[in-house]
Amino acid sequence: MKNDAMPAALVKRRAKRDPAALGLGIYVVLFMTFLLLPIIAVVVVSFSASTFISFPIQEFSLRWYERIFEYKPFMNSLLVSLQIAVASAFFGVLMGVPAALAVARSHSAWAAAVANVLLAPISIPAIVLGFSLLYFLSALAFGISFLSLLITHTVVAIPYIGRTALAVYRAFPPDHEEAAAILGASRWQTLRHVTLPMIRPGIFAGALFAFLISLDNLPVSFFFGTANTNTLPVVMLSYMQNQFDPSIAAMSAVQMLIAVAMLLVVDAVYGIERIMTAV
Amino acid sequence: MSNAVRVKLQGISKHFGTVQALKPMDLDVEPGELVALLGPSGCGKTTTLRIIAGFESPDTGNVLIGAKDVTDSPPNKRAIGMVFQNYSLFPHMNVAENVAFGLKMGGVDRDDRTRRVRDMLELVRLGKFEDRQIHQLSGGQQQRVALARALVTNPTILLLDEPLGALDKNLRERMQFELREIQRRLGITSLLVTHDQEEALTMSDRIAVMSEGQILQIGTPTEVYERPRTRFVSEFLGTSNILSATVRGEVRSGIWAVGFDFDPQAQGLVAMPGPVATGAQIQLAIRPEQMRIAEPADGSLRAQVQDVVFRGSYYAYEMAVSGSDSPMFLYSHARLAIPADRQVSLSWSPESAIRLSDLT
Amino acid sequence: MNRERVGPEAAATPRKSWRYRLANMSWAIPALVFLLVFFVAPLIGNIVRSTTEGAAVTSGASIYYQKLLFDSYYSGVLLQTFKVSLITTIACLVIGYPISYFMVRYAGRWNTLIVFCLIAPLLTSIIMRTFGWNVIFARRGLMNVWLMGAGLISRPLDTLNQPIAVYVGLVHVLVPFMVLSITSVLQGIDIGLEESARVLGASRLRAFLSVTLPLSVDGIATGCILVFVLTNGSFLTMLLLGGGKVTTLALLIYQQFSVTQDIGFAAAMGNVLLVFALLCLALQARFVRRGGIKT
Numbered sequence: 001m002k003n004d005a006m007p008a009a010l011v012k013r014r015a016k017r018d019p020a021a022l023g024l025g026i027y028v029v030l031f032m033t034f035l036l037l038p039i040i041a042v043v044v045v046s047f048s049a050s051t052f053i054s055f056p057i058q059e060f061s062l063r064w065y066e067r068i069f070e071y072k073p074f075m076n077s078l079l080v081s082l083q084i085a086v087a088s089a090f091f092g093v094l095m096g097v098p099a100a101l102a103v104a105r106s107h108s109a110w111a112a113a114v115a116n117v118l119l120a121p122i123s124i125p126a127i128v129l130g131f132s133l134l135y136f137l138s139a140l141a142f143g144i145s146f147l148s149l150l151i152t153h154t155v156v157a158i159p160y161i162g163r164t165a166l167a168v169y170r171a172f173p174p175d176h177e178e179a180a181a182i183l184g185a186s187r188w189q190t191l192r193h194v195t196l197p198m199i200r201p202g203i204f205a206g207a208l209f210a211f212l213i214s215l216d217n218l219p220v221s222f223f224f225g226t227a228n229t230n231t232l233p234v235v236m237l238s239y240m241q242n243q244f245d246p247s248i249a250a251m252s253a254v255q256m257l258i259a260v261a262m263l264l265v266v267d268a269v270y271g272i273e274r275i276m277t278a279v
Numbered sequence: 280m281s282n283a284v285r286v287k288l289q290g291i292s293k294h295f296g297t298v299q300a301l302k303p304m305d306l307d308v309e310p311g312e313l314v315a316l317l318g319p320s321g322c323g324k325t326t327t328l329r330i331i332a333g334f335e336s337p338d339t340g341n342v343l344i345g346a347k348d349v350t351d352s353p354p355n356k357r358a359i360g361m362v363f364q365n366y367s368l369f370p371h372m373n374v375a376e377n378v379a380f381g382l383k384m385g386g387v388d389r390d391d392r393t394r395r396v397r398d399m400l401e402l403v404r405l406g407k408f409e410d411r412q413i414h415q416l417s418g419g420q421q422q423r424v425a426l427a428r429a430l431v432t433n434p435t436i437l438l439l440d441e442p443l444g445a446l447d448k449n450l451r452e453r454m455q456f457e458l459r460e461i462q463r464r465l466g467i468t469s470l471l472v473t474h475d476q477e478e479a480l481t482m483s484d485r486i487a488v489m490s491e492g493q494i495l496q497i498g499t500p501t502e503v504y505e506r507p508r509t510r511f512v513s514e515f516l517g518t519s520n521i522l523s524a525t526v527r528g529e530v531r532s533g534i535w536a537v538g539f540d541f542d543p544q545a546q547g548l549v550a551m552p553g554p555v556a557t558g559a560q561i562q563l564a565i566r567p568e569q570m571r572i573a574e575p576a577d578g579s580l581r582a583q584v585q586d587v588v589f590r591g592s593y594y595a596y597e598m599a600v601s602g603s604d605s606p607m608f609l610y611s612h613a614r615l616a617i618p619a620d621r622q623v624s625l626s627w628s629p630e631s632a633i634r635l636s637d638l639t
Numbered sequence: 640m641n642r643e644r645v646g647p648e649a650a651a652t653p654r655k656s657w658r659y660r661l662a663n664m665s666w667a668i669p670a671l672v673f674l675l676v677f678f679v680a681p682l683i684g685n686i687v688r689s690t691t692e693g694a695a696v697t698s699g700a701s702i703y704y705q706k707l708l709f710d711s712y713y714s715g716v717l718l719q720t721f722k723v724s725l726i727t728t729i730a731c732l733v734i735g736y737p738i739s740y741f742m743v744r745y746a747g748r749w750n751t752l753i754v755f756c757l758i759a760p761l762l763t764s765i766i767m768r769t770f771g772w773n774v775i776f777a778r779r780g781l782m783n784v785w786l787m788g789a790g791l792i793s794r795p796l797d798t799l800n801q802p803i804a805v806y807v808g809l810v811h812v813l814v815p816f817m818v819l820s821i822t823s824v825l826q827g828i829d830i831g832l833e834e835s836a837r838v839l840g841a842s843r844l845r846a847f848l849s850v851t852l853p854l855s856v857d858g859i860a861t862g863c864i865l866v867f868v869l870t871n872g873s874f875l876t877m878l879l880l881g882g883g884k885v886t887t888l889a890l891l892i893y894q895q896f897s898v899t900q901d902i903g904f905a906a907a908m909g910n911v912l913l914v915f916a917l918l919c920l921a922l923q924a925r926f927v928r929r930g931g932i933k934t
Contacts, residue, residue, distance in 0.1 A: 020843060021745050024737060024740070024741045024745065025741065025745070027737055027738075027741075028737075028738060028741050028746075028753065031734070031738055032752075032753065032756045034811070035756050035757065035759075035760055035811065035814075035815075036756060036759070036760075037771070037775065037781075038767075038768050038769075038770075038771025038772050038774070038775060038811065039759070039760065039763055039767065039768065039771055040771075041771045041774040041775055041780075041781055042767050042770055042771045042774060045774050052779075053773070053774055053777045053779065053780060054777075054778075054779035054780075054784075055779060055780060055781055055784040056784060094669075095669045095670040095673055096670055098662065098666035098667065098669070098670070099666065099667035099669070099670035099671065101661065101662035101666055102662040102663060102664050102665070102666040102667040103664075103667060104662075105660055105661075105662075106660070106664070110664060111664070114664070114667050114671055117671060117674055117675070117678075117679070118667070118670060118671075118674065120674075120678070121674070121678055123868065123916055123917075123920050124682070124913060124916060125868075125871060125872025125889060125909075125912050125913070125916055126872060127872060127874060127889050127892055127893065127909070127912075128682075128685070128872070128892075128909040128910075128912050128913050129678075129681075131685070131892065131896065131905060131906070131909050132681035132682050132684060132685040132906075132909065133677065133681045135681070135684065135685075135688060135902065135906075136677075136680060136681035136684045137681075139684070151677050152677075154673070154677075155673075155674065155677050155678050158670055158673070158674065162670070173365070173367070175363050175364075175365060175367035176367055176369060177661050178332075178334055178354070178363070178367070178659065179361070179363055179367040179369075180369075180380070180384075181333075181334075181353070181354040181355045181659060182332055182333075182354050182355065182357075182359055182360075182361045183355075183380050183381035183384055183428070183432065184355050184358075184381050184384040184385050184432065185355055185380075185384045186355060186384075187661055187662075189384055190661055191661065193380070194369060195661060197371050198369075198370070198371055212761065212762060215764070216764040216765055216766075218765070218766070218875060219872070219874070219875075219889075222893070222896075223896065232764075233764060233765075233766055236764075236766050237766060237875070240766070240770070240879065248766070248770050249767075249770065249774075252763065252764060252766065252767030252770060253767075255763070255764055255767065256762060256763045256764075256767065259762040259763070260762060263762065333659060334658065334659045335658055335659075336654055336655070336656055336657045336658070337654065338654065338656065339654065350654070351654075353659065354659055
């Protein structure tokens with residue numbers, strides 16, 4: 001009765017009773033634990049009352065959460081980070097999306113070259129990027145300023161957003177634009193009424209991704225450290241090296257909450273499944 | 280639509296990279312006429328349509344719609360209605376919004392739009408569907424929305440790119456009639472691209488059979504079917520028995536006797552306009568439904584039944600012809616009483632044997 | 640009628656070839672200009688700086704590169720960078736491939752949960768994740784407390800500030816990239832191929848080795864190159880978990896900047912890192928037929 005021409009559903013059921021799948025399954029569970037363990041550990045430690053890291057936790061308290069709100073550099077840098085992340089994602093969309101649209105359907109050598117330049121910053125080690133831009137911008141008299149930081153983060157945002165926009169637009173059938181054109185729509189009208197509404201979820205996903213990358217981007221921001229251009233990761237790093245206590249855990253947990261909140265907002269507006277398929 | 284326009288293609292050619300998709304061609308579509316561009320994939324029919332629509336530029340030549348040369352106009356300035364192969368309905372809009380799109384782009388005000396959309400949806404028999412979402416519609420319904428969307432703006436001409444390909448057979452046949460009826464009623468000049476010969480035969484005023492970038496023959500369905508010019512045309516539309524024959528001489532005015540290499544004693548009659556050189560090698564096409572069976576007689580082609588298949592509306596007989604390796608086919612509505620090992624003679628009326636040209 | 644010679648005027652006008660497209664190349668100009676000015680130019684500036692600053696002025700343009708390649712300490716760092724990246728890549732491959740395989744062949748409705756677990760860490764900062772390993776590996780961290788509590792060890796393990804902690808940290812961050820790369824290729828492989836091999840008598844392992852594995856090479860290659868390049872550029876993990884025992888090029892750049900401020904040298908190191916990255920990309924473009932997976 002057991003032959004390999006069984007329909008997929010039956011094949012799966014038979015597989016569950018089989019040792020290889022069981023073994024793999026256990027391995028996967030261990031792996032997922034491995035992935036989540038450090039995150040859980042940090043959250044747990046953030047509620048510990050003691051200054052040192054020691055388990056088991058004797059006493060729980062919220063003192064570290066109070067601490068991070070009191071410690072000015074944390075909050076200031078968080079603000080800077082959020083502003084930079086939003087602004088760089090915004091400019092990334094403004095520049096990256098039209099470029100992706102321009103390049104997506106063309107087979108010319110020019111298009112390929114432009115696409116390569118557009119996507120290149122992702123492949124360059126961030127520390128090299130940060131370092132190069134620091135000296136370049138200083139030489140250009142931008143100095144170490146909010147603007148310099150913004151420019152640097154935008155350079156990173158453009159390829160992330162461009163790549164997503166490219167993928168989403170390529171998956172979008174060109175017929176729709178042709179149908180719009182034959183119905184009398186100009187290029188701008190087609191863009192506004194047909195193309196953009198349809199690729200919007202994908203662009204949003206790319207922007208969200210760029211936002212999160214920017215928030216966490218230490219190597220690129222590291223070189224721009226001053227009181228009002230410090231980003232959160234930079235401040236956290238120096239705190240870790242100088243003062244090392246569970247404030248880091250609390251700040252990390254708060255940062256994670258912000259990211260989760262953003263994800264929930266996006267889910268409410270577009271639905272997570274639509275975003276996931278786009279990325 | 281009493282002001283139907285003529286469509287003229289003059290010397291249109293197109294190549295993509297190293298491939299010559301269209302050799303220089305002319306096409307003249309009469310006002311109010313529906314011309315089908317029929318051919319296998321890669322023959323250039325879709326390229327022709329896209330050039331008329333304005334999505335591709337021709338390498339040479341002109342496209343005229345009415346009196347206007349539109350060759351350099353972008354697609355949104357050509358006032359054309361088009362139904363795409365996959366309908367290309369905008370998924371983020373409902374039925375009414377889809378149909379109204381062209382009107383909105385043309386600056387028609389809201390009340391006008393609503394009225395015209397409603398009227399058009401009635402015409403395609405989707406009156407109550409205004410608020411439906413596209414994904415809620417069946418294939419046939421989507422097709423009708425696509426048609427409504429194309430026609431509501433009163434375009435000068437209508438282009439149809441394999442509009443019925445995605446539908447199942449029964450629905451397709453029904454839609455062929457409906458589409459044709461609407462086109463006739465509006466009197467709008469139309470071009471239909473299809474690879475389905477039945478569709479072309481059913482719906483069009485004239486068929487242009489295309490292959491490898493050129494039009495091989497253009498004529499009414501009857502002309503193209505009964506008097507194919509080339510082997511390709513005769514085999515693409517319906518089936519044909521193809522025979523090589525040698526001309527023996529004129530028997531009566533316009534009727535010629537021909538001989539066959541594989542059976543020297545046999546002779547057939549062909550109606551051909553003369554003069555034809557004696558000894559000339561020609562190719563003949565004879566439709567299976569034109570073949571006849573009789574008692575074996577001298578001087579005729581002899582054959583035996585090799586196989587018979589019932590195809591619902593007719594029987595298809597595969598005949599093994601003495602002296603020849605290739606079988607010939609015969610279609611009959613009635614079942615023929617021929618025992619399996621009996622020799623019969625095959626014949627046809629001289630008018631039903633078509634001499635094919637030497638090209639393709 | 641259709642093969643009549645065309646009128647002379649119609650044939651003689653070869654036209655400009657165009658195709659209707661929504662966007663034309665000019666839409667890419669803002670991004671292109673921005674990147675040329677703020678991405679390409681600074682990198683070129685970096686190359687210039689490495690041959691014209693500091694010691695390069697006095698001892699010759701290529702002095703920094705000579706130092707990097709021939710000085711025993713620095714060439715040792717280069718080798719270590721390569722070694723760390725290689726080990727991390729192999730570890731990610733070995734650990735990640737079975738996960739991909741499970742996701743594509745067996746997971747079914749658990750798939751979303753697994754994908755979530757893979758992507759969720761990306762919502763947290765790398766500092767948080769690295770700190771988390773700190774918490775786990777510390778003297779009185781989770782690992783030691785559990786192991787001692789279970790009676791498996793009597794004295795706490797000294798894992799922190801050792802290379803092993805660095806590798807664990809790196810693998811933790813990078814294995815999701817490997818898994819996603821391989822999964823997207825594995826998904827495209829028809830399960831029927833493996834089943835045919837089984838029907839023809841191959842054992843499950845054999846079928847996997849001779850059918851599925853070779854077909855997934857594209858995904859493996861992409862994942863490996865991705866992880867390799869990302870490891871090359873990491874320094875945070877080495878900094879926070881390595882205790883000075885693992886020094887790679889990226890970490891060296893960081894130290895040059897914070898400590899010695901030798902700009903020319905740091906620029907040269909940056910260029911070497913850059914060249915590594917570009918070489919890997921060239922490798923990918925050449926050998927991976929599908930030209931990259933979106934991760």
